[in-house]
Amino acid sequence: GYARLDTHRALRTGDPEVVYGEGKSPAQVVEILGRLRAAHPDRPALATRLDAEALAAVAAAHPGALLDAQARCAALGDLPAPRGSVVVVAAGTTDAPVAAEAALVARVSGAGVRRVDDVGVAGLHRLLAVRDELDAADCLVVVAGMEGALPSVVGGLTGVPVVAVPTSVGYGAAFGGLAALLGMLSSCAPGVVVCNIDNGFGAGLFAARVARRAAG
Amino acid sequence: GYARLDTHRALRTGDPEVVYGEGKSPAQVVEILGRLRAAHPDRPALATRLDAEALAAVAAAHPGALLDAQARCAALGDLPAPRGSVVVVAAGTTDAPVAAEAALVARVSGAGVRRVDDVGVAGLHRLLAVRDELDAADCLVVVAGMEGALPSVVGGLTGVPVVAVPTSVGYGAAFGGLAALLGMLSSCAPGVVVCNIDNGFGAGLFAARVARRAAG
Amino acid sequence: GYARLDTHRALRTGDPEVVYGEGKSPAQVVEILGRLRAAHPDRPALATRLDAEALAAVAAAHPGALLDAQARCAALGDLPAPRGSVVVVAAGTTDAPVAAEAALVARVSGAGVRRVDDVGVAGLHRLLAVRDELDAADCLVVVAGMEGALPSVVGGLTGVPVVAVPTSVGYGAAFGGLAALLGMLSSCAPGVVVCNIDNGFGAGLFAARVARRAAG
Amino acid sequence: GYARLDTHRALRTGDPEVVYGEGKSPAQVVEILGRLRAAHPDRPALATRLDAEALAAVAAAHPGALLDAQARCAALGDLPAPRGSVVVVAAGTTDAPVAAEAALVARVSGAGVRRVDDVGVAGLHRLLAVRDELDAADCLVVVAGMEGALPSVVGGLTGVPVVAVPTSVGYGAAFGGLAALLGMLSSCAPGVVVCNIDNGFGAGLFAARVARRAAG
Amino acid sequence: GYARLDTHRALRTGDPEVVYGEGKSPAQVVEILGRLRAAHPDRPALATRLDAEALAAVAAAHPGALLDAQARCAALGDLPAPRGSVVVVAAGTTDAPVAAEAALVARVSGAGVRRVDDVGVAGLHRLLAVRDELDAADCLVVVAGMEGALPSVVGGLTGVPVVAVPTSVGYGAAFGGLAALLGMLSSCAPGVVVCNIDNGFGAGLFAARVARRAAG
Amino acid sequence: GYARLDTHRALRTGDPEVVYGEGKSPAQVVEILGRLRAAHPDRPALATRLDAEALAAVAAAHPGALLDAQARCAALGDLPAPRGSVVVVAAGTTDAPVAAEAALVARVSGAGVRRVDDVGVAGLHRLLAVRDELDAADCLVVVAGMEGALPSVVGGLTGVPVVAVPTSVGYGAAFGGLAALLGMLSSCAPGVVVCNIDNGFGAGLFAARVARRAAG
Amino acid sequence: GYARLDTHRALRTGDPEVVYGEGKSPAQVVEILGRLRAAHPDRPALATRLDAEALAAVAAAHPGALLDAQARCAALGDLPAPRGSVVVVAAGTTDAPVAAEAALVARVSGAGVRRVDDVGVAGLHRLLAVRDELDAADCLVVVAGMEGALPSVVGGLTGVPVVAVPTSVGYGAAFGGLAALLGMLSSCAPGVVVCNIDNGFGAGLFAARVARRAAG
Amino acid sequence: GYARLDTHRALRTGDPEVVYGEGKSPAQVVEILGRLRAAHPDRPALATRLDAEALAAVAAAHPGALLDAQARCAALGDLPAPRGSVVVVAAGTTDAPVAAEAALVARVSGAGVRRVDDVGVAGLHRLLAVRDELDAADCLVVVAGMEGALPSVVGGLTGVPVVAVPTSVGYGAAFGGLAALLGMLSSCAPGVVVCNIDNGFGAGLFAARVARRAAG
C-alpha cells in the first residue's frame, strides 16, 4: 500500500492507471495489479514491462490473467468489445516486442487490433502488398529501429493517422534509438506524430483513443 | 516549374501537397501555390513559413487569398465546412506563432478550430478554468516551450488525444526547444504524442485527420 | 588512514565532511565514518550511497547507528534538535530513494523534515490536496524523473524556495535524467533552482541550511 | 491586452509576474509593465531582457522608472525596504551583465544586495580577501562562465547557501555555458544549487526569498 | 602564393587538389585557381563553395570558365571525356544545391552524370518510375535532408553502389543535418556509405572514381 | 518461420538477405540460415554477429559451414570465384574483429580479399611499406578506432576508393567510436566515404560491389 | 578602472595577466593594456582576440605597439630575448590565424618561434620534408581543423612534446571543431596534450613555459 | 606474434611502445611484454590497463617484474635514474588510480615523481599547504573528476606547466568525465593543457618528456 494510486484517472481520462513494472518486485506488481482490478471492476487492469519472474508471479496469483510474454504485459479482467481498428506495423523482426506491447495495450484499451510485421523499407514490395490493410485502419502505429524510415513511407501512402514509435534496435550511430527518433520527428511525410523510444505502451493507448472516437 | 509536384498525394492521403516557404523566393511561392490551386480546385491550396515579403507577394497576386501573419501562412480557395473540433492550447504568449500555424492548418484541413492561449503551468487556475473546453474537443494540440510541461498536465486532465508541440522558446538549457521536446517525449501522462520543434503544421494536419474521423 | 579528511569543514561551513560510499569498501566506510565521528563529537557523522553490504558492516561495527535502507545512508550520533522545516515532495514511487536521501540528509543536518510522495502532475488533485503543507515549509525539495514537470507546478503554487532534483527514472528520450534536468533548468516557474541528477544529498543539505536560517 | 496576466501570482507566491522582454516590442513592454504596475500598486513592476530601444521606450513613458542598462532591466514603483542580505559574486568582468540582473532582481524582490566582481579562481587572493563579506550574507549568488569553478571554491569556504549561475562566457568547449553548467551541477562542494545559463533573474528572485526568510 | 599547393596529388591519387572557397577572398580564389590550372594543363582546375562575388571574379578573370551558380562551383579547362555513369538523386527541391555540387564535381572528375530530382519517399511513385535509370548507373549519389530516408529505399531497389549525402535541410530535431546523417549511417539497406553533411564535393569525387573503374 | 524473408533481394540488388545474429537465439540463426540457403542455392548464405554459442550451433547443424570466429560469421555454400580485389586495412590489433567481418563479407560477396593489419598512423613506416598493395586494389576498406586518422592518410596516398569504418575501440573522449566517426566524416582527404561504427558488414558488401564492377 | 587586475600573477606564475579582447570596447582594451604595461615595466603587455577596430585603437594610442592582424593581437613593450624554441605547425591555410596567435603568444612569453604551414596529412611528403625542424624544437604546437589528424602523425615521428590545438575549420560533422577536439584527445600517438578549440593563446603560453625550462 | 610491434618508436621518439592491456588476454600481455623487453634491453618494458588476472600472469612469468595494482600496470627491467621532477596532484581519493597510472608511467619514462593526494578545491587549505612542492616541480599532472576545478586553481598558483587529467569520477551531469573534460579545456587559468578522460598514461609520459628536458 505504499503507492498513492490515481484511481480517479479513469473518470477524468477514460483509461485507468497502469502498473509500470520496471523497478518493482514481482510481489509489488501483483499487489498493485490487484488493487487496480478492485478499483475498476468494469475494466481490465494492466501491467507492462514485466520480466519473466513478474509474469510468473502474476500467473500464479491470478490464474485467469492474460499473459503476453513478447509484449511483457499482463492483464486482469475480460477484454472490452473492440471499437474501431488499430493496425500495428513493424519494420524488422527485432522490433516485434515493441509492436507487441502497442498491440496489447490498444486491445486492452478497447480497440480492435491487427499486426503487420517485417515490412522494412529495404524491401518495399512487402509494404506495398498490404496497402489496403493500412487504408482500412482508423489509426496506424508504425514501429521501426535503425534509421526509422518506415513511418515516412507509410505516411506518404495513406491518410490514416500515423503514430511512429522508434525502437532501440541498431548499433553505433543508431545511438539506442536516437537516430530513429530524430528521423521520425523530421519526417518528410506530413502529419506523422512520435512517441518515446520503445514506448509501445503510449502509442497503443493513443491509437486506441483515436480508433474509439472514429468508431463513434 | 522546377518542382516535381506530388499531385497524387490528395488521392492517396486525402490532403494535398503544401508549399513550404522556407528557402523559396516570393515568386516561387506564388507560382507553386498557383499550380497547387489549379491541381486541386475543390480544396484550398496552402503555403506555410512565409516571410512578410512572400505574404505580400501572395496578396498581390491573389487578392482573395486568406493571409495569417502570425501563422505566417496563406491559403487560396474557400475553406471547407468544419468537421469535428480541434482545440489548440498554448503555454505562453511567445508560443503564439506556432499555435497559430497549427490552428490555421487544422482549419484549412477541414476541422473546426478554437484557441486557448497563455495557460502555462506556473498559473494552473488559468488551465483549470477551461477544462470543459478541453473535454469537448476531438483532438488537442498543446504548444509549449521552455520545459514543455503543459502536455503532461493536460494529458492528466482529459482523455482527448493530445498532440504536443515543443517550441524553441527559452534560452540556455532549453537548447532551442530540446528541453521541451525531450520532456514531452518522456511525459508521465500516458498517450501524449509529439511533433518536431515548432512544427505547428504537422500537429494541425494530424489533429484535423483525427477530428474529421471522430466526426464520422 | 589513506584519506586526507577535511576536518576544518564544519568550522568553515557549519556542516562536517560526509562519507561518499560509492567505490569504497565496507571496511573503508566503517573506518572513515569512525574517524569523522571522533573528529565531530557534537554532530552525527553521515555516510551516503551505501550498498547492502556496507550498511550491514556499519550496523555490525556501530550497533547504535541510524540506518536507512531506502536512502542508502547511515548516521552515527544523536540527531540534532530540528530547526525550521523542510518538505520533500516526490512525483512517483520510483523517485522514492532520492527523496529518502534528501530527507535523511536534511534531518541529520538539523532541519525538521516531512515527505509527500507520489503526487505527479498527471494527477493534479493529489498535489492540490497538500497545498497548505507546502506553504508551511521553509524550503521545499521537489524530486521528479521523466519530464520533471513537478517543480514548475509547485513553483507556481507557492513562494517557498523550491530546490528541484531530477532523477534518472524514465527510459529512451529521458536519457538517464537529462530530460528532467533540462526541463527543471528551463522551468517557467521563476525561482526554481536545480541539483544534479539523483543528488538527494545536495538538495537535503542545501534545504537544511535555508530552513535553519529561516528558523532564526 | 493580448496577454493573460497571472495577477494572482503575487498572492500565491509573494512575488508578482515579471515582463520577459525577449521577443516583445518596446510598445508591448511598456503596455504590460503598466498593467502589472496597476495590478500591484504596493510592489514595483519589473521588466527584464530589454534592449536599448525598449529601455528608452520605458524611460519615455515612465519618467520615474528605475533603469539599469547593464542588467537590461527596468522597474516601476518605489523599491521595498531591504530585508536580509544577498551578495552577488562574479568570476570575470564579462560575467557582469548576469550578475547585474541577479542583483537588481534581488533588490526589487525585497532583499538588500551587494556585489563582488572579478574574483575568478585563477587569482584566489582576490576571493580570500572578501571571505568575511561572504560569511555575512544570507544567500550568495555566484556567477561564472568558462569552466565555472568559482561556486565550488566559494562553497568550500562558507556555509551560506550558494546559488550558482553559469554564464555563456567562453568559446569552443565552453559550448555557450554548457561546460560551466555541467561543472556547477557536478560541484564537489556540497549544497551548491544551480540556475539556467545566464539566468540572473531566477537566481536573484530565489536568493531574495531565502534572504527575506532569514531576516525573519 | 601563401598556400603550399599539393601539386603531387594528381600523380598519387589521379585527381588534383581543388580550391575550397569558404573563407577565401575572390582574389585568392582566382589566384589559386590559376596556379592549379598551370600545374595541371591536362585537367580542369576546380573551385567549390564560391559565393556570388567569387563566381563573378572568376568569370571576369577567366572568360572561358565553366560557372555553375547552383553548385557554387567554377572550373577552368576542357571537361574530360565521360567514362562510366553517375546518377545523382535528390529527395527535395531544397536539396538541389548539394546535388548540383556532386554532379558538377563528378563530371569534372571524368564521369558522365545525370540528375534525378524531387523524388522523396513521401511520394514513392516518383522514384519507382525511374528504377531503370538507377539500375543503369555505375554509382549512385543519393542526397536527402530531414530524416534522410531516401538512400535506404534506393538501396533496397538496386545493387548499384549508393553514396548517401545528408543535407542540412530541415529544422528542429533535424539539427542541421544530424538526423539525416545518423539515419543514413544506420540504414537498414546494406551497403550504403555516407559522406559529411552537405558534402556534395566528396560524394561526386568518390562516385566518379567508382564509375571510371567500372568503365574499365 | 516467424521472419518474412526478403527473398527477392538477390534479384533486385544482386546480393541476398543476410542473417543479423544480434538478439536471435542459436536455433533461430540455424533455421533462418537454412531457409536462406534453400532460397539461394547458387550463393552462400551468410550470418553475422554470432556469439560462440550460435557459431557452435551452426557448426553442429551444418558440418560443411565456413566459420570465422574473429569475424563472428558463418557461411553456408561454396564461395564464389573472386572478381576484383578488396584490401582491408586496420589501424590497431584491437580493430581486427571489424576488419575480419569486412573481409569475410567481401569474400562471400564475390570479391578477392587481402588484409593489412596494425598499420596505425603513429608508426607511418608500416603503412608506407605497403603502398603498392594499396594502389593495386579496386577498393579499400580502412578500419580504425580512437581518433580514426588512418583513412585520411590512406586517402592522401592513393586514388583507390576508400571506405572508412570507425570502430568502438578507445575510451573517454573516443565515446564508443564517435570521435573516429566524426573524424572520418570530416576527413581532409577528398573522397573518403564512411560506414556506421563497427559496421564491417556494410563496408565489405559495398567494397565487393565496387570491386566486382571494376573487374568488368 | 572597472576591472580588478590580477597584478600579482606575474610573481606567482612568471607570466602577467593578458587582455582578452572579446566583448570589450576598443577604449577598454586600450585602457587595460596601458594599466598592465604600467604594472609590468619589464615585460610586454599583451592583448588578444582584437577586431580591426580595436587593433586600430591600440595603434593610435600606442604608436610603438607590435600589431599582428592575422593573430588578432597587440603587444606593448620590448620583446624578451628568446629562450628555447617553439615550432608551430598548421595543417591547412585556413588554420593560419590560430597558428599565428600561438606563435605570437609564445614569442611574447619569451621563447624563440618558427612556423610551418599547410602540411596536412592528406599530402604527407610536405610534413616528412620538415622532420629535422620538428626534432630540433623544445616544444611543438600542432594546429588542425576538420578531423584533426596531424598531431597523431607528428606525435609518431618525434618525441618532442606535442601540444595539439583543434580549430573550428570544417563543416557538418566537424561541428565547429568538436571532431578535431575529440580526435586529438583520443590520439593513438602517446603523449599528445590538447587545448581548447581555437585556443592558440593557451598553447603558445604553455609551449613557451616548456621551452624556457628546456633552455635551462 | 599477431601484433606488428613498432620497435622503431624508441628511436624516433625516445620512448618505446607500451602494451595496452584492455581487451588482451593475460597470455597475450605476457607475450608482447616479453617481446618489447627483448627489443629494448636498455629500457623497462611497460604494460598498462591490466586486470588482476593479467597482473598475476605477469608476476608468474616474470618474478622480477614491478607490479602496481592501484595503477594497474607492470614493468619489466630496471627503472632508469630519475631526471627532472614530476608532481602528480589528485583532487579526491577516488581519483587515485588515474594518479597512480600517471605517476608510474612518468617514473618508468625516466622522471622523478611525487604524489599529492586528496587536495580538492572544496578544502583549499590542503592545497595551499603544498604550494612550495608545486613550485619546485618541472611539470605538474593534475587529476580531478566531478567538475574538474583543481587545474584552474593550481594554474593560478604556479607557473609550472600543468597537464590536466579529467577522471570519470562523479554521476549524473558529470557524464562519465565529460563535465571535468569540458571544464579543464575551458579553464580560466592560462596554459593548462588536457588529456583524455582517465588517461594517466598519456599525462605521465608527456610530463616525463617535459621534466627530462628541463633537467637538461
Ligand SMILES: Nc1ncnc2c1ncn2[C@@H]1O[C@H](COP(=O)(O)O)[C@@H](O)[C@H]1O
Ligand atoms: N530574465 C528572465 N529569465 C527567465 N524568465 C523570466 C525572465 N524575466 C521574466 N521571466 C518569467 O517570464 C514570465 C513572463 O513571461 P511572459 O508572459 O512571456 O512575459 C514571468 O512571470 C517570469 O516568470
Ligand SMILES: Nc1ncnc2c1ncn2[C@@H]1O[C@H](COP(=O)(O)O)[C@@H](O)[C@H]1O
Ligand atoms: N566543397 C568541398 N568540401 C570539402 N572539401 C573540399 C571542398 N572543396 C575542396 N575541398 C578540399 O579542400 C582542399 C583544399 O583546401 P585549401 O588548401 O584550404 O584550399 C582540396 O584539396 C579538397 O581536398
Ligand SMILES: Nc1ncnc2c1ncn2[C@@H]1O[C@H](COP(=O)(O)O)[C@@H](O)[C@H]1O
Ligand atoms: N553485421 C551486420 N551489420 C549491419 N546489418 C546487418 C549485419 N548483418 C546483417 N545485416 C542486415 O540485417 C538484415 C537482416 O535483418 P533481420 O531480418 O532482422 O535478420 C540483412 O538483410 C542485412 O541487411
Ligand SMILES: Nc1ncnc2c1ncn2[C@@H]1O[C@H](COP(=O)(O)O)[C@@H](O)[C@H]1O
Ligand atoms: N593506458 C593507455 N592509455 C592510452 N593509450 C595507451 C595506454 N597504454 C598504452 N597505450 C598506447 O597503446 C599503444 C599499444 O597499443 P596496442 O598495439 O593495441 O597494444 C602503445 O604504444 C601506446 O601508444
Ligand SMILES: [Mg+2]
Ligand atoms: Mg527482416
Ligand SMILES: [Mg+2]
Ligand atoms: Mg504569460
Ligand SMILES: [Mg+2]
Ligand atoms: Mg504513481
Ligand SMILES: [Mg+2]
Ligand atoms: Mg578579470
Ligand SMILES: [Mg+2]
Ligand atoms: Mg518536393
Ligand SMILES: [Mg+2]
Ligand atoms: Mg599496435
Ligand SMILES: [Mg+2]
Ligand atoms: Mg592546403
Ligand SMILES: [Mg+2]
Ligand atoms: Mg576527500
